[in-house]
Amino acid sequence: MTNVSGMLRAGSVALVAAGLAVGATRVSGSVQLASPGERAGLPESSSVLLDEAFLVCPGQQRLGATGLRDVEGDVTVAAASPDEGVVAGAPVGGSGTVQLLGGPSSSGLAQTSDRGAVTSARAAAPDVVIARGRGALAPGLVATQVWRRTGGDDRGLAVTPCQLPSSDVWLVGGGGGPSRTERVIVSNPGANAVSVSFEVLGRGGPVDDAGDRSISIPPRSREVLSLDAVAPDEASPVVHVTASGGVVSAVLDEQWILGATGRGIDDSTRATSPSTDLVVPGVETGSGVWLRLANPGGTEALAQVRLLTDKGPVQPDELRAVRVPAGSTLDVVVPSGSPAMGLGIRSDQPVVAAAWTERRSTTGDLMGDFAWTPATPPLRGVSGVLLPGLDGTTKRLLLTAGSAHATAQVRLGTGDDALVSSVDVPADSTVAVDAKGADGVWVVPTSGTLRGAVSVAGVDAGVPFFSVASLSDAPVRALSVPVRQVRN
Numbered sequence: 473m474t475n476v477s478g479m480l481r482a483g484s485v486a487l488v489a490a491g492l493a494v495g496a497t498r499v500s501g502s503v504q505l506a507s508p509g510e511r512a513g514l515p516e517s518s519s520v521l522l523d524e525a526f527l528v529c530p531g532q533q534r535l536g537a538t539g540l541r542d543v544e545g546d547v548t549v550a551a552a553s554p555d556e557g558v559v560a561g562a563p564v565g566g567s568g569t570v571q572l573l574g575g576p577s578s579s580g581l582a583q584t585s586d587r588g589a590v591t592s593a594r595a596a597a598p599d600v601v602i603a604r605g606r607g608a609l610a611p612g613l614v615a616t617q618v619w620r621r622t623g624g625d626d627r628g629l630a631v632t633p634c635q636l637p638s639s640d641v642w643l644v645g646g647g648g649g650p651s652r653t654e655r656v657i658v659s660n661p662g663a664n665a666v667s668v669s670f671e672v673l674g675r676g677g678p679v680d681d682a683g684d685r686s687i688s689i690p691p692r693s694r695e696v697l698s699l700d701a702v703a704p705d706e707a708s709p710v711v712h713v714t715a716s717g718g719v720v721s722a723v724l725d726e727q728w729i730l731g732a733t734g735r736g737i738d739d740s741t742r743a744t745s746p747s748t749d750l751v752v753p754g755v756e757t758g759s760g761v762w763l764r765l766a767n768p769g770g771t772e773a774l775a776q777v778r779l780l781t782d783k784g785p786v787q788p789d790e791l792r793a794v795r796v797p798a799g800s801t802l803d804v805v806v807p808s809g810s811p812a813m814g815l816g817i818r819s820d821q822p823v824v825a826a827a828w829t830e831r832r833s834t835t836g837d838l839m840g841d842f843a844w845t846p847a848t849p850p851l852r853g854v855s856g857v858l859l860p861g862l863d864g865t866t867k868r869l870l871l872t873a874g875s876a877h878a879t880a881q882v883r884l885g886t887g888d889d890a891l892v893s894s895v896d897v898p899a900d901s902t903v904a905v906d907a908k909g910a911d912g913v914w915v916v917p918t919s920g921t922l923r924g925a926v927s928v929a930g931v932d933a934g935v936p937f938f939s940v941a942s943l944s945d946a947p948v949r950a951l952s953v954p955v956r957q958v959r960n
Contacts, residue, residue, distance in 0.1 A: 517953040521562060525610040525947040527551070528721035529601040529617040529634035530657045530694065531574070533739060536598030537655050537696040543626045543727070547595040549581070549634070550860040551603035551615035554914055555588035555886055559612045559854055559948055568607025572615075575599035576692045585609075588886040590911060592860045600659040600694040603634055611948045614856040614912075616941060619737070622932045625729045628737030628841050629937040631928050633857060635742060636947060637661055637719035641712075644724075644764050644826035645740030645844045646699055648707040651729040654699035656711055658722045660689040666718035670697065673766050674706040677799045682711075689720065699724070708801040710766035710824060728842070736830065736841030738939055743846035746822035750847040751780070752815040753872040753902070754925025754940045758831040759840065761806040763815060766824040767796040773821035778900070780872050781810035785900040796823060812904045814872030814923065817847070831929065831936035843927070843940040850874065850921045855943040856914040857926040859907075865930040867907035869915070871922055873897035878920025884910035897922065915943060 534543040551570050556562075572581040572593045581593035581601070587609060595601055595617070603615035615634035621627050637659075646654035660666045666689050672682035682702040689695050703709050713722045722742070728735035744750055746768055755761060767773040777791035786809045796802045796819075806815065806827065817825050825847040832840030859867060871880060876899050884891040884907050891910070897903045897920070907913050913926050924943040929936065 517951055519949045520952045521949055522610045522947055523607055525605045525613045526661055527603040527613060527615045527634040528637055528659050528661045529603065529615060530632065530659060530723050531595050531601045532598045533619055533630065533655065533657060533725040534727065537698055540653060540655065540698055543621070545619040545621040547617065547619050548592055548860045549595055549601050549615065549617045550590050550592040550858040551613065552590040552858060552886065552912060553587050553605055553609035554612040554854055554856065555883070555890060558883065558914060558916060562611055566608025568605065568609030570609050570613065571604045573602045573604060576690065578602065578692060590858055590860065590886065600661065600692060602661050612854040612946045614858060614946050616858040618860055618862065625732065625734035626727070627734055627932065627935065627937065628727070629928065629939045630737055630739045631939040631941040632723060632739040633741060633941050633944065635721045637721045638742070639715045639719050640745065641722045642743045642745060642824045643711040643713065643722060643740050644743050644766065644824060644846055646709045646724060646726050648705045653727050655725045656697040656699055656713070656722060657694055657725060658689060658697070658713060658720050659694040660691060660718060660720050662718045663691050664718055665690050666720055667716045668720060669714050670702065671712040672703045672706065673710045673768060673799060673801050674703060675708050675801055679703040679706060708764055708803050710764065710801050712768070733837045734839045738843050740826060740844035741846060741942060743824050743826050744849050746824050748819050748822055750817040750823065750825050751872060751923050752825055752827045752845055752847045753923040754845045754870045754927060754942060755813050755815055755827045756829055756927045756940060757808040757811055758829055760830055761808060762803050762828045763806050764801060764803050764826055764828065765794065765796045766801045767798060767821060768824065769821050770798050771821055772796065772798050773819045773823050775817055775819035775823060778816040779809035780814035780816050780900050780902050782812070782902055782904070783810065784898065785816065810902065812868065812870050812902055814902045816900065831938040833935050836934070839935045841936055841938040843938055845925060845940045846942060848923050848942050848944060850923055851915065851917045851943060852945055853948050854914065854916055854946045855924070856912060856946065857941045857943060858912045859928065860911060862928055863909065865928050867910065868927045869905040869907050869913050869924060870902055870927060871895060871897050871905070871924045872902045873899055874921030875899055876920050878922045879918045880922055881916045881918055883914040884908060886912055
């Protein structure tokens with residue numbers, strides 16, 4: 473990975489992150505030198521398109537954990553740059569590449585030089601996978617990983633967006649029980665080792681043993697931590713991952729087998745940092761919906777939860793005043809107000825949130841699958857989810873608006889076969905768009921405040937499989953500040 477000093481040597485440009493992780497992106501630039509005795513003026517900063525971008529995918533989630541059973545799934549990682557005209561301000565034409573790289577040696581797994589083309593690869597080893605965009609194909613880079621297994625108690629589907637790395641990650645997911653296992657997979661995409669510490673909040677407050685746990689992750693590698701080892705039998709865990717010396721990507725992979733009944737598998741991805749105003753998009757109702765709240769502060773939080781449905785906001789009486797103790801977590805049942813909805817959460821203290829939903833068969837041993845959907849920040853630019861190898865499934869884009877009416881340009885698929893439309897979303901409401909057989913979904917907000925997710929559902933031998941992938945801004949631009957030498 474390119475570090476900060478490498479960026480300055482290559483381009484001599486200072487980067488101010490604009491929603492992008494330092495070390496995950498690069499732009500070109502130049503050095504301006506003042507002549508001896510000259511009074512140099514202030515340099516002019518500008519927003520520039522990236523010429524290199526990175527996203528991090530976890531690889532085989534259920535392999536490589538010490539003391540835990542390996543469960544190999546069929547894992548496909550896909551990456552793409554959006555079609556021409558999707559990224560505002562991007563010039564027509566230009567060359568570049570989109571690559572998938574695996575493991576500490578950054579072995580090439582797949583590559584394309586065509587804008588809009590989806591490149592994909594199977595991941596077999598328990599290694600981190602990095603999606604890299606270069607040149608004209610860097611702005612708007614999107615990558616997604618799909619884990620799937622059919623048959624047996626280990627069956628399930630996890631559609632996991634590959635992410636920009638960060639030094640601070642909140643993960644909401646997991647639960648108690650001897651056959652409910654959680655793995656925190658932390659990936660280091662950089663060229664230097666990174667130290668990572670963990671904090672776990674639970675129903676009774678912070679879990680003391682977790683606070684003593686710190687690990688070092690080698691360059692371009694990943695480490696897998698068993699959450700059960702640091703927070704055994706915690707019924708409602710929320711994990712805070714903090715990195716020093718670099719940035720990381722983290723997911724919480726959960727599998728649940730209740731007795732002899734497989735309940736499913738999913739990856740919980742990064743939730744919005746603690747806030748007093750949150751939205752959880754992409755809540756597909758089914759057999760049950762729960763909302764998990766975490767209050768990391770020292771004062772009890774009083775939260776109000778609304779259902780943002782296709783018919784507007786609904787305020788259940790039982791969610792009008794939800795009390796979350798200081799330093800603790802709380803699970804609340806959410807009534808089904810609509811087949812698809814978002815959850816709006818307002819609190820007098822900053823909280824973290826995610827929703828859990830499931831689908832179960834109605835006959836036999838009631839096997840099924842579930843999905844974790846975190847609270848996410850509003851979309852400000854290009855976002856997307858790729859859907860490789862998911863033919864024959866039901867795919868839906870779920871868009872939730874803020875307090876004002878919002879619109880978005882939605883592109884289903886890529887190239888000449890893409891279906892492009894404008895979608896209107898009323899205030900405090902959710903609109904579902906049938907993604908049909910598209911291998912990718914792209915969203916560009918054009919007005920108002922929007923959050924979104926893509927759900928995937930199907931049936932295998934009578935048993936549902938199900939996952940939800942949240943939308944987040946793709947890396948597009950950074951703030952470039954030319955460096956000027958004032959005096960020797």
